[in-house]
């Protein structure tokens with residue numbers, strides 16, 4: 241999936257100075273996150289976290305707790321492999337009436353998710369972790385965006401499922417896919433839905449010295 245430069249969410253993204261002299265490392269294989277950082281003007285390298293960083297579901301965990309934990313684990317995984325670097329990791333899920341919707345396993349799973357979201361309000365949560373390897377300090381935050389999805393006709397559903405655009409996207413739908421199916425409620429962040437809350441990220445970089453805390457033990 242390629243973003244169109246014409247999509248409003250890719251224009252005018254804020255870019256802040258980094259809080260340390262370290263180079264920025266994006267601990268993510270998500271093409272959306274790379275595109276957002278590039279569009280904002282950040283220089284960075286990509287080192288996706290290993291798959292094990294994103295495993296282990298806890299049945300009582302809420303969506304914000306889950307994305308915070310996964311963002312932390314992905315950052316920790318990549319930080320452990322580097323002597324220096326400002327590591328940025330994130331995790332995104334949709335949440336609808338208490339049910340957490342991650343990336344669909346296959347087309348049947350995508351269909352179940354889309355039928356669940358059709359006509360409903362839901363939230364997208366992105367957890368973000370910024371980790372300074374040289375300072376051994378990090379900061380984790382979760383950003384929520386509330387959305388309303390249109391009621392999908394059978395034809396809309398079948399067409400989108402056939403397009404395979406749902407692949408690798410939490411909740412089986414891409415806000416950026418240009419279908420006009422989703423409306424953001426209350427002025428929340430569009431880029432947060434696509435995987436990185438760029439407005440808040442710039443503030444986190446700016447205020448990192450105040451926000452970050454020392455890393456002591458690995459959070460499970």
Ligand SMILES: Cc1cn([C@H]2C[C@H](O)[C@@H](COP(=O)(O)OP(=O)(O)OP(=O)(O)O)O2)c(=O)[nH]c1=O
Nearest residue numbers: 268269270331332409410413414415433434435
């Ligand atoms: C809700 C939504 C999610 N997404 C994407 C962002 C993320 O790439 C993906 C959620 O999966 P994640 O597990 O957050 O990220 P990832 O597996 O793509 O990459 P990594 O773990 O290496 O960081 O869903 C969209 O592209 N559009 C959307 O509207």
